[in-house]
Amino acid sequence: MAESLTSAPVLSTPDHHILTETETIHIPSSLSFLSEDDFRVRYEIDRTLSEIRQHRWRRVALQFPDHMLSHSARVFQLLSRGLSATPALTQKPAVPQAHELDEQIKRLDINNETESQPAKFTILADTSYGSCCIDEIAAEHVNADAVVHYGRACLSPTARLPVLHVYTSMPLGHDAAIQAFTSAYHDRTTCVIITGDIPYAEHVQPLATSLANTGYTNIFAAQIIHNHSSAIPNRTLPGEVEADPEKLSNWHVFHIAEPPTALLLTLSSRVASIRIYDPESPITSVPSPQVTEANTSILLRRRYALVTSMNTVSTWGILINTLSVKNYLHVVEHVKQQIAAAGKKSYLFVVGKINAAKVANFSEIGGWVVIGCWESSLIDSKEFYRPILTPFELELTLASDDRRVWTGTWSSDFQELLNRAAMTTAPADSAIHEDNDNEEPNSKNDELALDSSDEESAPPEFDLRTGRYVSQSRPMRHHNHTSQTQRPESTAASGVVSNALTRRANGDIIAVNGIASPAAEYLKEKRTWKGLGSDFEIRYEEDGAEDIEGGLIEEGRTGVAGGYIVGDSVKT
Structure with missing residues (x-):
């Protein structure tokens, strides 16, 4: 028997939580606390400062993923202090002569900032798209010269701005990783490519060297490259695989940390197997539960x-x-x-x-x-x-x-x-050019007739989910054919294009400016609500109506979501 409700169910966010309640962000345990030295190493403060000085960047955007925003202010502070700590000139500069001063004035550009002025940093948060991509749009809003990207990245090539990637390397227990590897591959002659997620990439080569010292003979440490067209995206390949990509099917992949789903699907048909090592899972038994074999067949x-x-x-x-x-x-x-x-x-x-x-x-x-x-x-x-x-x-x-x-x-x-x-x-293009050279005056009409016969003789299409016949699965092909064969000669000769919706004949799709519009068709046939003022009948001057009937113009709501203002009253 259902319990009776003593009060109305909560169907919306309480008023006092409108501006205060936020989504909880999961912060990995390895990022919860860092010492000063670990912080400088993980965020590569010294390398970043060196790159900024070398390229003379004056406006730098610092892009952080959501789970690293708590460290963004600290990175900003260390970078600002590092640039301001540049040794200043101890000797008094010589006063230039008159002719030297004239030359310097001629070369002066007010748009260029002096080298002595420190770079300006801007923290980018809540990126426009995925955190793995470089947010060039937000960076250009602050006129940035370059972007420093922190965390894992897709390494896709950018279109406009230079990028400095800081992978924020994560720690890895090598003894536990070696134990997990040996439990997964007992045969020491197995061909294995060791890869790792971006934060663990620096551990791949040392791990491969340690495994080679234990007796494994066919180990390859894949290094990071900026080439997502590679057989293993953004990773190097063994020599025999570069010479013959088909030989990649003889190799197994041992990947450190959870890889993106796109990488798993890409490698599923290219390699012999994929085993994933989770460095944050505790070792409780042998074989290690940290190593799982990826199975992408269901996906x-x-x-x-x-x-x-x-x-x-x-x-x-x-x-x-x-x-x-x-x-x-x-x-x-x-x-x-x-x-x-x-x-x-x-x-x-x-x-x-x-x-x-x-x-x-x-x-x-x-x-x-x-x-x-x-x-x-x-x-x-x-x-x-x-x-x-x-x-x-x-x-x-x-x-x-x-x-x-x-x-x-x-x-x-x-x-x-x-x-x-x-x-x-x-x-296909070369064949078309050959056909055009031998084309006769009536070939266009023959082509239209051929298209019409092909369309009539085409087999019916059915929706595999419902089993129903689909009559408008290719609306543009049908519209293009009818517009070419049934277009009035007067309209074609005059070149006048209507700026209103054209009235359709039976069986034709609605067209806007002579172009088929399935969206307009859907709006007319299936949408029950068409926006504000849709309950009024509107007639236009093109229809010959003297009066245009519509809704009254009224003042709408103003303010923010925390409290809208309607006239003199406040509505939340």
Whole structure:
């Protein structure tokens, strides 16, 4: 029997918690307390000062992840003191002569700051996108000359500003790591590549040397490089693998700390096995529970299920999750061209950090593809209203059923997609030029007729999730065909473009300025609420109406969320 409620349930945040309640940030135990010497070593204060002096940076942005913000003020203080401690000139400078003074005035630039002026530091928090990426947008807001990035990073190339990476190295017990390794690999001739997450990268080479001294003969210590197109992203490879990438399948990977999911999926089809060593787990038994073998089969099957279930999506949303990755604009254009070539519609969105509430506002979007760094492009969460794919997965989704082949491989490298697209379009372009040389006057009409026959003879498409027939899975292909064959000659000759929604014929999709708009179609057919003032009937002068009927203009709310002001009253 259900218990009776003595008071109304709490359905919102209490008023006194509106501005005070915040989300709890988990701080690793290794960062909770640091001595003065450990602090200078972990945040590489001396190296940072040396780089600033060498490159003569005058405005430096310090970017911290959320769990390191508690140390940001201390880093700021040490860097400021370090620059101000530069030895000053003890000798009195000589007074320049008149001709020397004239030359100095000619070379004077008011925009350049003197070398004696110390650099200015700005702490960047709450980054626009993921903490692993360089927030160039926030850095440019303060006119920064460079960015010092702390913590783990995706090492994606930046587009504008130079970057100094401080990995904030974490401590590692070598004896425990060696014990965990030997419990995982009993055969001392096994080919193993030792890698580590960014904060543990400096321990990889010493650990490999210690294991080689114990008798292991095929150990390779992968070092950090800025190349996410490598077979192991941002890591060096053994010599035989560089000569023949197929030989990577003979090697096992021993990774220190939990790797990003994108790295696991990328390596799942390239290496023999992946074992993950967690340095913060206590050793309680042998074999060590710190070492677990990565199993990505379930995740890969789930990703492939999303790929095959979204081939009937007619409207795609392109989410920009970075503005600093060097080639993200090329990937955006490539994705837009792919979606248009499949006869589907795409819309571009820039929403900052992605969450379920933001993307749920656009219910007309049937599927999302995210453009970000190689790590943040993979968003695997059931909280989102519509699935979110990577550009690699979108390429499989848009492929026809007879061409879609799932080999178990997964890639997060944008450059690989662009290179493959360039190789496939080059022969096609040459063939098109050859056809155009032999083209006859009526070839355009023949092409339209061929497209029409192909569209009529195309097999029906069904939604694999519901089993229902989908009639508008490729709205742009149908609209392009009808607009070319049924466009009035007078409109084409005059070149006049309407600035209003065009009235559609039976079976046609709504168009705006002659371009099909599935979003406008969704707004008319399925949206029950269309915004403020949608309950008024509005007529425009183009329709011949003399009076324009609409809602009254009223003063809205002002103030902040802690207490809105409506007229003379206060509403919270």
